[in-house]
Amino acid sequence: MKRVGIRDVASRAGVSMSSVSNALNRPERVSDEIVERVRAAVADLGYVPLQAAQQLRIGRSGLLGMTVINITNPFFGDLVSGAEDATGSSGARVLVGNSDDDEKKERDYFELFKRVQVEGALVSPFGDAGEALARELGRSVPVVLVDRVDDEGVLDSVSFDDVAGGRMAAEHLIELGRTRLAFIGAREEVRQVRERLAGARDAVARHPGVRLDATWIPRTSAEYGVGVGIMIAGLPPGERPDGIVTTNDHLACGVVHGLLRGGMRVPDDVAVVGYDDIEFAAVAAVPLTSVRQPAREMGRVAAQQLLRLVSGEVQATGRSIRFEPELAVRASTVGYR
Amino acid sequence: MKRVGIRDVASRAGVSMSSVSNALNRPERVSDEIVERVRAAVADLGYVPLQAAQQLRIGRSGLLGMTVINITNPFFGDLVSGAEDATGSSGARVLVGNSDDDEKKERDYFELFKRVQVEGALVSPFGDAGEALARELGRSVPVVLVDRVDDEGVLDSVSFDDVAGGRMAAEHLIELGRTRLAFIGAREEVRQVRERLAGARDAVARHPGVRLDATWIPRTSAEYGVGVGIMIAGLPPGERPDGIVTTNDHLACGVVHGLLRGGMRVPDDVAVVGYDDIEFAAVAAVPLTSVRQPAREMGRVAAQQLLRLVSGEVQATGRSIRFEPELAVRASTVGYR
DNA sequence: CATTTAAGAGCCGCTGCCTGC
DNA sequence: GGCAGGCAGCGGCTCTTAAAT
Numbered sequence: 001m002k003r004v005g006i007r008d009v010a011s012r013a014g015v016s017m018s019s020v021s022n023a024l025n026r027p028e029r030v031s032d033e034i035v036e037r038v039r040a041a042v043a044d045l046g047y048v049p050l051q052a053a054q055q056l057r058i059g060r061s062g063l064l065g066m067t068v069i070n071i072t073n074p075f076f077g078d079l080v081s082g083a084e085d086a087t088g089s090s091g092a093r094v095l096v097g098n099s100d101d102d103e104k105k106e107r108d109y110f111e112l113f114k115r116v117q118v119e120g121a122l123v124s125p126f127g128d129a130g131e132a133l134a135r136e137l138g139r140s141v142p143v144v145l146v147d148r149v150d151d152e153g154v155l156d157s158v159s160f161d162d163v164a165g166g167r168m169a170a171e172h173l174i175e176l177g178r179t180r181l182a183f184i185g186a187r188e189e190v191r192q193v194r195e196r197l198a199g200a201r202d203a204v205a206r207h208p209g210v211r212l213d214a215t216w217i218p219r220t221s222a223e224y225g226v227g228v229g230i231m232i233a234g235l236p237p238g239e240r241p242d243g244i245v246t247t248n249d250h251l252a253c254g255v256v257h258g259l260l261r262g263g264m265r266v267p268d269d270v271a272v273v274g275y276d277d278i279e280f281a282a283v284a285a286v287p288l289t290s291v292r293q294p295a296r297e298m299g300r301v302a303a304q305q306l307l308r309l310v311s312g313e314v315q316a317t318g319r320s321i322r323f324e325p326e327l328a329v330r331a332s333t334v335g336y337r
Numbered sequence: 338m339k340r341v342g343i344r345d346v347a348s349r350a351g352v353s354m355s356s357v358s359n360a361l362n363r364p365e366r367v368s369d370e371i372v373e374r375v376r377a378a379v380a381d382l383g384y385v386p387l388q389a390a391q392q393l394r395i396g397r398s399g400l401l402g403m404t405v406i407n408i409t410n411p412f413f414g415d416l417v418s419g420a421e422d423a424t425g426s427s428g429a430r431v432l433v434g435n436s437d438d439d440e441k442k443e444r445d446y447f448e449l450f451k452r453v454q455v456e457g458a459l460v461s462p463f464g465d466a467g468e469a470l471a472r473e474l475g476r477s478v479p480v481v482l483v484d485r486v487d488d489e490g491v492l493d494s495v496s497f498d499d500v501a502g503g504r505m506a507a508e509h510l511i512e513l514g515r516t517r518l519a520f521i522g523a524r525e526e527v528r529q530v531r532e533r534l535a536g537a538r539d540a541v542a543r544h545p546g547v548r549l550d551a552t553w554i555p556r557t558s559a560e561y562g563v564g565v566g567i568m569i570a571g572l573p574p575g576e577r578p579d580g581i582v583t584t585n586d587h588l589a590c591g592v593v594h595g596l597l598r599g600g601m602r603v604p605d606d607v608a609v610v611g612y613d614d615i616e617f618a619a620v621a622a623v624p625l626t627s628v629r630q631p632a633r634e635m636g637r638v639a640a641q642q643l644l645r646l647v648s649g650e651v652q653a654t655g656r657s658i659r660f661e662p663e664l665a666v667r668a669s670t671v672g673y674r
Numbered sequence: 675c676a677t678t679t680a681a682g683a684g685c686c687g688c689t690g691c692c693t694g695c
Numbered sequence: 696g697g698c699a700g701g702c703a704g705c706g707g708c709t710c711t712t713a714a715a716t
Contacts, residue, residue, distance in 0.1 A: 053687035
């Protein structure tokens with residue numbers, strides 16, 4: 001079945017091709033009668049203009065690119081939803097690429113973005129190489145970094161204050177009288193993780209007598225968390241941490257589970273703080289205290305900023321918008337009270 | 338900064354435009370020396386062919402469309418990941434649209450798919466109207482329904498056997514000696530939900546003395562689940578269900594939480610079965626028995642089938658591939674044993 | 675003179691300027 | 696002068712033609 005083109009619409013409506021184009025794009029330049037005839041023909045034939053041809057002619061695609069590290073993680077799902085919220089009314093479409101923790105995939109998506117001439121991109125880079133790639137992409141189209149700050153201050157960014165998040169979590173435990181803290185995470189090379197650790201260290205440094213040890217595990221899954229929890233429960237009381245900061249709620253829930261299975265009481269023996277405040281946190285084995293990051297809101301703000309850059313309304317200044325995380329306090333640190 | 342085109346590459350390499358095109362797309366037709374010169378020029382200039390121009394000329398976009406109901410739900414995230422797994426090697430790209438439970442958004446995405454000339458689409462339709470829309474889209478490009486069967490037997494589909502899933506959950510509870518079952522879900526109009534209920538009813542019908550009541554709530558969130566759980570805990574023992582089938586793990590965890598808070602023992606007083614077997618299920622307050630659906634695998638199979646349709650290797654036959662769900666049995670029904 | 679290899683020109687569908695009624 | 700239509704061209708690809716070996 002052949003595609004119906006503007007030609008077919010024109011002959012059906014008994015007008016010229018340019019009148020069809022005008023009727024569709026600038027109806028005020030054409031008589032009402034023609035607009036009506038064209039509309040009818042379009043409806044009859046089910047005509048849909050071909051984006052590729054329009055784009056080639058106009059030089060603009062109406063597309064924004066967005067890469068996220070792992071679409072399966074609800075945090076990034078929220079980010080995408082937020083971005084779509086913001087672009088919805090502008091007519092721009094978001095082309096989402098799942099880089100899946102893989103630098104090559106990220107690179108491929110950036111090339112796709114160039115191929116399809118995205119007018120701007122929201123990038124949540126994976127690793128430092130990703131950041132450099134994003135800067136390179138930024139030399140041809142506006143780019144806003146998401147959940148990450150540009151080290152070189154070139155690209156605008158919207159992110160969470162991870163140092164504050166880590167500090168907040170540790171501070172909370174210290175206030176509750178905990179003195180032997182543990183930080184459990186995977187992938188120290190991820191900037192957000194490093195910053196959270198730095199924040200936690202900062203809080204500890206201000207309180208003499210409190211110590212913090214970092215433990216690194218292969219992945220932040222619930223499964224690994226269970227193992228770590230059991231391991232901690234098995235330590236001699238003097239070596240066992242009494243407060244744990246984690247980098248992710250799945251991990252934290254696993255840890256709590258492991259601790260309970262190992263005979264610990266949570267939070268009496270060990271208090272646990274998660275990160276992300278996923279929906280599940282509130283109904284976990286022991287409802288989980290967690291650092292909440294309003295991801296959807298952040299996605300929205302990032303997209304708004306990008307749209308402003310694309311429209312030329314503002315210029316990129318390397319400005320960084322930082323969202324403050326909030327601590328959702330629940331039983332895993334303060335018990336049921 | 339002007340875009341670099343094939344023209345620029347040609348003059349830089351000192352060859353004609355067509356040689357550049359040949360060197361890039363059919364290197365065997367051109368001498369090795371030219372291929373090398375072109376490659377160098379492409380690298381120097383950072384040339385990336387414009388997809389719109391290629392598409393306009395070739396008539397193909399290399400894109401597949403995919404709509405999902407809610408990208409924030411890890412189930413759909415997995416579906417997308419699976420589809421990307423399958424298309425990765427073929428060179429096709431997946432354009433993902435989040436229909437967000439909204440028929441209008443779905444319609445918009447279908448129009449976008451036509452505009453960009455996707456070569457095929459994976460559609461996980463929202464409601465019956467969505468199914469009709471998908472069939473219409475199916476008249477111009479190959480479409481495979483995902484997580485849904487075509488009522489009219491026109492479109493190929495890949496889905497889970499929801500009747501079996503519902504039956505499995507109820508059967509499990511009945512085998513454990515439960516006789517007063519409750520089915521808790523939202524949105525009876527969603528086919529998957531109706532089928533699960535039908536499956537559960539079917540299991541109950543085969544066992545005289547067992548009854549099943551359906552309860553409908555506004556949304557399947559953990560929060561609503563907590564409310565329902567507390568409500569059930571407050572019922573007089575004779576009216577209270579002793580086994581609950583839910584349509585979603587978040588909901589199920591909330592229900593368990595509400596039951597516990599209301600003083601019930603799980604599973605002793607009330608057993609609960611979830612749906613989806615999310616990562617969290619294993620580390621929930623009471624580890625959750627849940628119906629597992631291998632979503633990523635399904636996404637992969639659906640995409641493979643679509644690729645076969647697109648390549649013309651096979652014809653659409655309205656054939657339905659059904660995946661059998663599996664029951665992950667945990668403490669919320671059988672206790673710790 | 676036959677055969678390989680490179681150059682040239684038109685076209686894909688649509689828009690927007692510009693002409694002409 | 697308001698409104699309809701003709702025509703060129705966006706950037707690649709590919710067929711045709713020309714040149715070189």
